Amino acid sequence: MNLLLLEPEELATDGVVRLSGRRAQHAREVLRVAVGQPLRVGVWRGAIGTGEVVSSDGDSLVLHVALTEPPPRRPGVDVLLALPRPKALKKVIPSLSALGVDRVVLLNAARVEKSYFDSKVLAPDSLGGLVRLGLEQARDTCPPEILIRERFRPFVEDELAAMFPGGQRLIAHPTAQRSVREVAGAGERRLLVAIGPEGGWVPFELELLGAQGFEGFSLGARILRVETAVPYVLGALVGGRG
């Protein structure tokens, strides 16, 4: 935990915060806080700063908070992700959250196993917890919005255009002819990136996404696990913007 995330209502007008439970415990046991020590804090969807430890007794942690900076800048990216197996999803959601992706659509595809949509990992509380882990890791306060779409075609044909107006649309596909360098926009255009299942998209899916303006790009012949592919693709497309 590199940032202690506070709810806006936890912060009194005098900047004092009283915490108990998971965050107080983490501060005591992992960060081994002492009175007077500054911790990195941030307010959910708000600013970040420091919280000086006023007291730490039993299960209670009291901080005096000064919010001084905006959260880290965002790369301006949304991701359309073929729903990975639950074990991989547990790693990918914190990673997408840490990387500052604004919106994630977990989408069905021909090569996604139906049963993945029944996973407990997709429950709102579970996804919320994974998002929070990513924010605490990256010192961010703004969560990505996560949507689940179990029907590929209705989403792509009826919803996608209105949900992601404008911007560039790219699709990672091993047999695409163009490299990242050839498709990557020079500038600050918003980006929507589609990342397929490990077995790839099927021709029908490529066609439907193509009809919505997705341009294919290839990262070479290597097939990557989704946990590796997601940060690698985002690094390639927007890592240079940092």
Place this chain on the structure above:
Amino acid sequence: MNLLLLEPEELATDGVVRLSGRRAQHAREVLRVAVGQPLRVGVWRGAIGTGEVVSSDGDSLVLHVALTEPPPRRPGVDVLLALPRPKALKKVIPSLSALGVDRVVLLNAARVEKSYFDSKVLAPDSLGGLVRLGLEQARDTCPPEILIRERFRPFVEDELAAMFPGGQRLIAHPTAQRSVREVAGAGERRLLVAIGPEGGWVPFELELLGAQGFEGFSLGARILRVETAVPYVLGALVGGRG
């Protein structure tokens, strides 16, 4: 497993291979092979191609192999990595291997816990198995060389220059002034990238690496887990070369 990796001595001159154990079992149980079916195969440090299933009985799998292509091209990158905690290392080694990194130095640093060097994950058989997982995933046959260096200063001052002659040397550091775009070489120069512990390098380490020509770059204010940082950094630096 997207590639069945063969040892050169397993391949008879007539192209026939007889397998048993883990690979035969995986082919039967996960890939559910049938006679006549082509599997992707590759020879350790050699070419890749297809192996047609001649028979699959009991614990034995017989393939007729045709090697037709070189393994995927390599990005020309070596990585100096502050040794991560064992759990993270287990994810990072397959990832580095899948991404085609040529050489990985697992290095001590002030913010690396001493005990990490006693981990069983660092045993040669363990590292070898993790490397193999990455190659089977990425359809590659050429393993990275992995070196373990428990003393930072002697490695950096006495070994590094001879081990990595020429090429560009970069160091990821959150407070560096320059972005990836400003440091990334346009072309096909070899790259040695230093990736620090999650807590960052200490000033002494930055100084010593700076003296060896490492140029700092920042990926922004977000602090990433090593499992996310490694593919993100490699994507940003060489993903465009794909």
